[in-house]
Amino acid sequence: MRVMAQMGMVMNLDKCIGCHTCSVTCKQAWTNRSGVEYVWFNNVETRPGQGYPRGYEDQEKWKGGWKLDRKGRLRLKGGSRLHKLSTIFSNPRLPGIEDYYEPWTYDYDVLINAPAGDDFPVARPKSLITDKDMKVTWSANWDDDLGGAPEHGHKDPIVKKLGDKVKFEFEQAFMFYLPRICEHCLNPSCVASCPSGAIYKREEDGIVLVDQDSCRGWRMCVSGCPYKKIYFNHKTGKAEKCTMCYPRLEAGQPTVCSETCVGRLRYLGLFLYDADRVAEAATVEDEHQLMAAQKSLLLDPRDPEVLAAARRDGIPEDWLEAAGNSPVYDLACKYNVALPLHPEYRTMPMVWYIPPLSPVVDALTETGHDGEDIGNLFGAIDAMRIPIEYLAELFTAGDVEPVNDVLQKLAAMRAHMRTKNLGEPADPEIAAAAGMTIDDLEAMYHLLAIAKYEDRYVIPTAHSEVANALLEEMPGCSVDFDSTNSDNPVGENQPVPVTIESFNLTKQRLEAQDYKDLDYKQ
Amino acid sequence: MNSLNNFLFIVFPYICLTSFVVGHIWRYKYDKFGWTTRSSQWYESRLLRWSSPMFHFGLLGVLAGHFVGLVIPESWTEAVGISESQYHVASAVLGSIAGVVMVIGLIGLIYRRRSTPSVFRATTRTDKLMYVVLGTVIVLGLVTTFYWQILGGGYDYRLTVAEWFRSIFYLNPQVQDIVVAPVLFKVHALSAFLLIGIWPYTRLVHVLSAPVGYLWRPYIVYRSRDDQPQAGNRDPRPGWEKPGLSGTRR
Ligand code: HEM
Numbered sequence: 001m002r003v004m005a006q007m008g009m010v011m012n013l014d015k016c017i018g019c020h021t022c023s024v025t026c027k028q029a030w031t032n033r034s035g036v037e038y039v040w041f042n043n044v045e046t047r048p049g050q051g052y053p054r055g056y057e058d059q060e061k062w063k064g065g066w067k068l069d070r071k072g073r074l075r076l077k078g079g080s081r082l083h084k085l086s087t088i089f090s091n092p093r094l095p096g097i098e099d100y101y102e103p104w105t106y107d108y109d110v111l112i113n114a115p116a117g118d119d120f121p122v123a124r125p126k127s128l129i130t131d132k133d134m135k136v137t138w139s140a141n142w143d144d145d146l147g148g149a150p151e152h153g154h155k156d157p158i159v160k161k162l163g164d165k166v167k168f169e170f171e172q173a174f175m176f177y178l179p180r181i182c183e184h185c186l187n188p189s190c191v192a193s194c195p196s197g198a199i200y201k202r203e204e205d206g207i208v209l210v211d212q213d214s215c216r217g218w219r220m221c222v223s224g225c226p227y228k229k230i231y232f233n234h235k236t237g238k239a240e241k242c243t244m245c246y247p248r249l250e251a252g253q254p255t256v257c258s259e260t261c262v263g264r265l266r267y268l269g270l271f272l273y274d275a276d277r278v279a280e281a282a283t284v285e286d287e288h289q290l291m292a293a294q295k296s297l298l299l300d301p302r303d304p305e306v307l308a309a310a311r312r313d314g315i316p317e318d319w320l321e322a323a324g325n326s327p328v329y330d331l332a333c334k335y336n337v338a339l340p341l342h343p344e345y346r347t348m349p350m351v352w353y354i355p356p357l358s359p360v361v362d363a364l365t366e367t368g369h370d371g372e373d374i375g376n377l378f379g380a381i382d383a384m385r386i387p388i389e390y391l392a393e394l395f396t397a398g399d400v401e402p403v404n405d406v407l408q409k410l411a412a413m414r415a416h417m418r419t420k421n422l423g424e425p426a427d428p429e430i431a432a433a434a435g436m437t438i439d440d441l442e443a444m445y446h447l448l449a450i451a452k453y454e455d456r457y458v459i460p461t462a463h464s465e466v467a468n469a470l471l472e473e474m475p476g477c478s479v480d481f482d483s484t485n486s487d488n489p490v491g492e493n494q495p496v497p498v499t500i501e502s503f504n505l506t507k508q509r510l511e512a513q514d515y516k517d518l519d520y521k522q
Numbered sequence: 523m524n525s526l527n528n529f530l531f532i533v534f535p536y537i538c539l540t541s542f543v544v545g546h547i548w549r550y551k552y553d554k555f556g557w558t559t560r561s562s563q564w565y566e567s568r569l570l571r572w573s574s575p576m577f578h579f580g581l582l583g584v585l586a587g588h589f590v591g592l593v594i595p596e597s598w599t600e601a602v603g604i605s606e607s608q609y610h611v612a613s614a615v616l617g618s619i620a621g622v623v624m625v626i627g628l629i630g631l632i633y634r635r636r637s638t639p640s641v642f643r644a645t646t647r648t649d650k651l652m653y654v655v656l657g658t659v660i661v662l663g664l665v666t667t668f669y670w671q672i673l674g675g676g677y678d679y680r681l682t683v684a685e686w687f688r689s690i691f692y693l694n695p696q697v698q699d700i701v702v703a704p705v706l707f708k709v710h711a712l713s714a715f716l717l718i719g720i721w722p723y724t725r726l727v728h729v730l731s732a733p734v735g736y737l738w739r740p741y742i743v744y745r746s747r748d749d750q751p752q753a754g755n756r757d758p759r760p761g762w763e764k765p766g767l768s769g770t771r772r
Pocket residue numbers: 088089090091217218559560561562563570574578581582631632635726728729732733
């Protein structure tokens with residue numbers, strides 16, 4: 001067993017209102033440059049829908065991720081190393097501008113400078129690629145809220161797979177939003193596809209990054225990632241991807257998408273996992289067993305044996321503490337409500353999703369039923385095969401059982417909290433129906449519904465802890481920088497005051513080569 | 523005439539070779555970020571799908587031919603029992619096939635650059651210069667081959683041009699070997715040295731990082747946040763801190 005730490009994320013899809021705030025703030029922070037106009041490290045797609053880039057889930061077309069060969073060995077779906085090199089001069093599986101969209105701006109100048117006349121001046125769309133006038137026909141979320149679904153909905157690879165069962169007529173349609181970032185996979189096929197070895201997984205936190213100085217623009221990673229979360233910067237000729245905002249994480253702050261999420265539906269925390277068994281888990285033959293295999297890699301951060309092994313493997317104490325408080329571990333492994341996206345790609349993705357109960361609740365309330373009654377909810381979960389099969393194609397390689405289990409837990413939580421809010425006596429049957437206890441149900445409710453900033457984001461920060469310790473040592477510093485300070489209503493981290501003393505301390509901290517060089521008591 | 527020959531066939535090749543070596547080192551040190559194929563496939567792949575592989579595979583064949591023709595002395599091939607006439611036929615046939623494939627690819631690439639607005643807009647001035655020089659080298663090479671090796675009876679350049687070429691690398695340049703060669707061979711060789719000279723300042727740098735190491739490295743690459751700069755990691759510039767804070771955890 002070799003214990004490694006992995007920064008993970010969980011998104012609670014029931015709470016996503018599809019506002020795209022996460023996408024926009026991420027873009028402002030990271031991809032508001034030329035060359036990546038079309039790039040959304042975070043995108044939010046309406047499902048059913050084609051997603052971004054269009055139809056990226058069709059791996060028979062794009063050949064992303066891994067597969068098992070005839071002898072059951074793990075191989076890149078895109079082909080052997082030799083095959084990759086032989087197709088390097090023109091990559092046959094590279095999505096192009098037509099699969100993403102042609103980025104554009106508007107000729108706003110006309111609005112201001114047009115001479116006075118009878119006609120209203122019009123700001124025409126101009127391509128950011130060719131500068132020419134263009135017709136806008138697609139974008140990263142053109143099919144938002146099922147827009148155009150009767151016409152285009154069947155192009156969704158999952159809808160194709162499920163056949164005619166998914167209906168887009170107004171009365172029968174269901175939908176939900178799926179925000180996506182890079183999965184920072186345990187078994188990343190982008191890394192494996194890079195001919196230069198420029199993409200790497202950070203040993204400390206598992207974040208997958210592209211070394212911009214070693215990338216040579218062979219653009220094989222773009223094809224290799226089944227989630228299409230590596231993008232080609234067409235100006236610099238280098239690959240770029242979501243960095244999980246590592247500069248922010250290192251400073252103890254959540255990613256921009258999490259910080260700004262309107263629904264407060266994102267959770268960040270550590271997983272401890274057994275790095276020695278990743279390949280074994282990714283090689284499990286039965287696709288329905290892949291999620292269980294993936295979960296079996298995740299180690300219980302409260303188990304003394306795991307902790308001892310983690311210490312042996314050099315994971316520092318504060319990281320172990322953070323792992324013990326990890327909301328993502330609890331959601332994925334304790335309450336078992338978070339599911340990985342497309343485990344069948346065998347990349348062992350580390351951004352997890354709590355599937356939405358809302359299609360079920362919506363259907364109930366629209367037909368005049370009580371959407372908080374446990375009997376109704378369970379009945380509807382049983383009856384609503386199609387949305388659940390759809391969710392299963394997304395999260396469990398088509399296995400409806402685990403999705404059913406999660407939805408039943410969410411339904412039980414809903415029903416139980418209703419009785420509680422109405423002051424009715426708690427009915428242990430409700431929790432039991434979903435295989436849980438009342439305590440667990442309430443703890444889960446706490447985490448899903450009302451958790452505070454520091455419960456949603458448990459991010460260990462070696463550095464700021466050093467800095468805080470230094471500040472605490474500062475003579476005459478009256479401000480308390482306890483990072484566990486919980487009565488911060490907005491949820492912002494508190495600003496660090498800049499003083500002459502903190503300047504010298506910062507300098508000392510910057511120049512120090514190791515903890516030991518810093519003169520504060522450990 | 524003598525001093526012109528000396529300049530063209532001694533000084534100029536050395537200037538170009540120096541530029542090639544020093545230029546690459548300089549670029550690697552100061553512009554790793556610019557060291558890329560600058561692939562344009564994202565804009566357009568219909569034409570690239572055939573033109574780029576044709577160009578590259580043809581070119582690799584032609585380069586292999588040049589290696590055999592220029593670097594391996596005629597006496598060696600004769601020693602293993604390949605006569606000059608056999609060699610001539612083989613090289614003319616194989617070379618012409620590879621050359622034609624390459625030129626069709628090149629025409630496709632240049633047509634694509636010019637005719638696709640997005641690709642044309644992404645074409646830099648150095649790209650244009652590179653294509654002019656590369657095109658010149660290739661056209662001259664092809665004309666030489668057709669004129670001398672196919673239409674003519676065959677010119678044994680391995681006794682003249684190749685001797686001169688190797689003598690450059692022995693640091694004992696033999697001008698007299700090349701001056702007797704036909705003029706087409708001379709201008710082809712000179713244009714090739716010009717291409718070598720401008721090489722490191724163009725997108726051709728991608729050739730030096732041809733990723734053969736991919737065949738052997740492990741699939742999944744791990745790196746530590748604290749790693750000292752290693753292959754591909756730029757040394758911190760003097761006066762700059764490494765990104766992140768020092769004294770990070772081990
Ligand atoms: C064997 C090593 C080589 C590899 C792996 C390689 C790979 C590549 C790749 C991936 C591209 C980008 C194609 C695209 O997506 O737009 C490219 C472009 C190019 N390569 Fe190479 N190449 C190699 C050798 C060479 C050599 C020896 C030359 C010429 C002397 C050359 C000349 C070019 C040119 C001119 C382009 C630009 C094509 C265009 O977009 O107009 N390459 N190469």
